Amino acid sequence: MNGTIAWLFAVTFVIGAVGLLGLVAAIARRQFGAGGAHVPFLDHEEGWAEDPVATPRLQRVLGATPRSPDPAELRDRDACDRSSRGPVLAFVLSAVAWLAVGSIFGLVVSLKFQYPDWLTDQAWTTFGRLRPLHLDTVAYGWLSMAGMGVALWLLPRLLRTPLRGGRWATAGALFWNIGMLLGTGALASGWTDGLEWLEYPWQIDGFFVIGGSLAAVPMFLTLPHRKVDHLYVSALYIIGALVWFPILFVVANIPNLHFGVEHALVNWWFAHNVLGLWFTPLGLAAAYYLIPKIVGRPIYSYQLSLLGFWSLALFYSQVGVHHLIGGPVPGWVVTLSIVTSVSMVIPVFAVAVNHHLTVLGRFRALRHSPVLRFIVLGAMLYTAASFQGSMESLRSVNTLTHFTHYTVAHAHLGAYGFASIVFFGAIYFLMPRVTGVEWPWRPLVDVHFALIAVGFFVYFTTLTIGGLLQGQAMLDASRPFTDSVSAAAPWLWGRTAGGLLMTLGHLVFAVHVGALALRAARAPALSLTEEMT
Amino acid sequence: MSTEALATAVGSAAIVLFAGGALVLAPYLQLEHIEPSPGLRPYTPEEAMGRGVYVSEGCVYCHSQQPRDPAQAPDDQRGWGRPSVPGDYAYDYPHQLGTMRTGPDLFNVGARLPSADWHYLHLYQPRAVSPVSVMPSYAYLFDHVDTVRPGDLVVKIPPEVQREPGIVVATPEAQALVRYLLRLDHTAPVLTASQEEQP
Ligand code: HEM
Numbered sequence: 001m002n003g004t005i006a007w008l009f010a011v012t013f014v015i016g017a018v019g020l021l022g023l024v025a026a027i028a029r030r031q032f033g034a035g036g037a038h039v040p041f042l043d044h045e046e047g048w049a050e051d052p053v054a055t056p057r058l059q060r061v062l063g064a065t066p067r068s069p070d071p072a073e074l075r076d077r078d079a080c081d082r083s084s085r086g087p088v089l090a091f092v093l094s095a096v097a098w099l100a101v102g103s104i105f106g107l108v109v110s111l112k113f114q115y116p117d118w119l120t121d122q123a124w125t126t127f128g129r130l131r132p133l134h135l136d137t138v139a140y141g142w143l144s145m146a147g148m149g150v151a152l153w154l155l156p157r158l159l160r161t162p163l164r165g166g167r168w169a170t171a172g173a174l175f176w177n178i179g180m181l182l183g184t185g186a187l188a189s190g191w192t193d194g195l196e197w198l199e200y201p202w203q204i205d206g207f208f209v210i211g212g213s214l215a216a217v218p219m220f221l222t223l224p225h226r227k228v229d230h231l232y233v234s235a236l237y238i239i240g241a242l243v244w245f246p247i248l249f250v251v252a253n254i255p256n257l258h259f260g261v262e263h264a265l266v267n268w269w270f271a272h273n274v275l276g277l278w279f280t281p282l283g284l285a286a287a288y289y290l291i292p293k294i295v296g297r298p299i300y301s302y303q304l305s306l307l308g309f310w311s312l313a314l315f316y317s318q319v320g321v322h323h324l325i326g327g328p329v330p331g332w333v334v335t336l337s338i339v340t341s342v343s344m345v346i347p348v349f350a351v352a353v354n355h356h357l358t359v360l361g362r363f364r365a366l367r368h369s370p371v372l373r374f375i376v377l378g379a380m381l382y383t384a385a386s387f388q389g390s391m392e393s394l395r396s397v398n399t400l401t402h403f404t405h406y407t408v409a410h411a412h413l414g415a416y417g418f419a420s421i422v423f424f425g426a427i428y429f430l431m432p433r434v435t436g437v438e439w440p441w442r443p444l445v446d447v448h449f450a451l452i453a454v455g456f457f458v459y460f461t462t463l464t465i466g467g468l469l470q471g472q473a474m475l476d477a478s479r480p481f482t483d484s485v486s487a488a489a490p491w492l493w494g495r496t497a498g499g500l501l502m503t504l505g506h507l508v509f510a511v512h513v514g515a516l517a518l519r520a521a522r523a524p525a526l527s528l529t530e531e532m533t
Numbered sequence: 534m535s536t537e538a539l540a541t542a543v544g545s546a547a548i549v550l551f552a553g554g555a556l557v558l559a560p561y562l563q564l565e566h567i568e569p570s571p572g573l574r575p576y577t578p579e580e581a582m583g584r585g586v587y588v589s590e591g592c593v594y595c596h597s598q599q600p601r602d603p604a605q606a607p608d609d610q611r612g613w614g615r616p617s618v619p620g621d622y623a624y625d626y627p628h629q630l631g632t633m634r635t636g637p638d639l640f641n642v643g644a645r646l647p648s649a650d651w652h653y654l655h656l657y658q659p660r661a662v663s664p665v666s667v668m669p670s671y672a673y674l675f676d677h678v679d680t681v682r683p684g685d686l687v688v689k690i691p692p693e694v695q696r697e698p699g700i701v702v703a704t705p706e707a708q709a710l711v712r713y714l715l716r717l718d719h720t721a722p723v724l725t726a727s728q729e730e731q732p
Contacts, residue, residue: 113667116660120670127669128591190589194627223538231537239538240545247549251557260622262557262564264630269556277549313545317552323632326601328617333560399605403597403634474634477607481637486665 098141172214179207374425406467455501462494583713
């Protein structure tokens with residue numbers, strides 16, 4: 001039985017890999033999709049930096065450009081931006097509010113390692129309740145809502161036509177927020193499905209299913225009206241994400257279907273796909289669009305970006321069981337996940353080449369574009385998190401790092417270092433565009449960046465060291481278990497310090513976003529409802 | 534929708550369903566008929582209630598329930614037990630395998646620490662037992678009363694550890710949780726994966 005299944009999947013895997021090679025060949029031969037690289041640019045726009053937060057000096061460091069884009073085309077793009085205003089604001093403003101709440105949860109959880117008796121009088125303030133509240137608030141409140149908001153803003157730009165049916169998505173944001181509020185209340189009161197990443201009770205999950213489906217409606221309504229010959233790679237990532245997430249979320253949340261060890265398999269298949277097939281594609285969609293826009297030149301290799309998309313889909317969807325290495329699950333599933341985890345170097349390499357080589361030689365732009373700073377840092381941390389993940393899935397490394405704070409540091413490298421930081425940059429870019437209002441206090445953008453960059457560096461390095469020492473102590477059976485607790489303890493202070501800076505950065509960000517939204521609401525020319533489709 | 538967009542949507546869906554087939558459906562079919570491990574019996578209502586407390590208090594975020602093979606890690610030498618097998622989890626829903634060991638693996642804690650009194654004190658104040666512990670105090674699972682009523686389970690908590698004055702009584706939740714912890718005993722021998730490989 002075991003052998004048959006292993007063979008079956010070895011064969012299917014080979015077929016998948018052959019298919020991928022076929023795609024490579026097709027891309028190489030027929031120059032399939034070659035025009036796609038220019039989709040982000042209007043006629044004669046290449047060479048021009050687009051960045052609503054940068055100073056005019058950004059264009060100067062990028063060099064002079066002989067011709068200007070057509071004003072009519074620029075007006076069309078403004079119309080695209082304003083067409084998504086309602087749903088984008090609904091998603092982004094909610095996301096930022098959840099970010100503030102979720103960070104405070106995280107900070108309190110971290111402090112509990114220093115003060116384990118603090119806030120233990122009531123059940124809802126204990127570690128076991130606040131930790132899932134932290135994870136689910138940042139994952140579903142912040143990252144998911146920010147990702148959907150960014151995607152809704154990108155779609156009309158990528159398809160060069162105003163967003164159709166934006167109201168459906170605005171309603172989706174409402175449903176999603178109701179789900180978040182109910183889910184938060186449920187977890188605080190101890191009502192949980194009991195699976196990491198899937199804690200919200202299935203009775204409440206319907207709000208997310210409805211909200212997420214409504215958010216995808218404008219995509220399907222707008223795609224038929226597209227005015228571009230090629231789908232840019234960001235559009236592929238958005239389509240992929242909006243198709244994947246509902247499938248995963250529904251399959252994993254069906255109650256009373258899963259059992260025992262199989263429940264753990266579906267749990268981690270889902271949990272890693274939330275990162276790999278939901279946050280990652282949305283974050284990559286934003287980075288793939290914003291990097292070329294800000295430096296004013298197309299991505300390095302469009303063909304490679306397509307290869308990156310399809311290989312990400314193929315490999316990332318199968319890595320989940322690397323969370324159960326050494327666990328009581330069939331050996332072949334673990335092996336399959338290790339193989340695909342290591343294969344992830346292919347899509348990661350494709351993305352890294354494109355992101356890093358497009359900026360290469362234009363590093364001076366970083367000084368003048370705060371948005372580029374966020375996106376480039378995020379893109380670098382994506383590369384780092386991905387290679388680290390491939391390494392962590394090797395049995396020898398996993399034996400040391402699994403079950404320790406090292407994994408938590410890695411989780412933040414991906415979910416924070418990459419996804420969150422890219423979304424920060426994207427939100428700084430899109431808010432002035434959809435509202436027509438400038439950021440009220442530009443220096444706050446730099447304050448935000450400094451706080452989270454330093455904070456995250458401290459968070460990641462201290463927790464990584466603490467995790468390694470913890471793992472080392474745990475593997476040495478001659479040392480008592482509590483040695484692993486004491487070994488990590490001083491480093492967990494570092495996490496609290498770093499997390500404090502990050503949280504402060506998020507509060508600065510939230511105040512700034514709130515101030516911009518207030519100004520936009522007061523600006524009579526652009527009332528919130530007027531521009532909606 | 535254009536063919537390019539449609540192909541992307543359908544292709545993406547196909548890939549993720551294929552992955553689901555590999556990672557979830559195939560193991561589902563493989564594990565569906567697994568028998569409970571020898572000697573494993575279903576949870577009593579009180580144990581099941583205790584497991585519910587374990588789930589809702591989030592013990593899983595610090596404790597795993599999946600000892601690894603001695604070939605990989607010295608889990609057995611720590612007294613965490615033999616490597617677990619799928620049959621050990623036959624009655625577990627939702628699963629609580631866990632991926633973090635801020636605290637020890639608990640899959641065999643009932644065999645390792647069989648004293649209910651120990652667990653009551655440890656839950657009330659972990660640092661009374663293990664000074665460097667970062668485990669939260671679960672004193673809220675206990676009542677502090679002036680007079681003991683029939684049926685109350687009085688637990689011995691040293692006065693300097695007590696949060697409030699009075700006699701400390703374990704709530705039904707605390708009693709059920711300890712029942713569940715004591716029941717965590719999967720020491721009966723089974724054929725583990727590595728033994729199957731080398732007969
Ligand atoms: C806003 C962006 C953030 C995101 C996306 C994020 C994401 C995550 C994720 C995915 C986990 C689960 C890790 C795992 O199970 O391996 C987690 C846990 C955690 N996070 Fe965050 N986090 C964020 C911010 C913060 C901040 C600002 C702090 C403050 C110190 C923090 C502290 C923690 C702590 C203490 C845990 C629990 C670790 C444990 O169980 O030992 N996080 N977070």
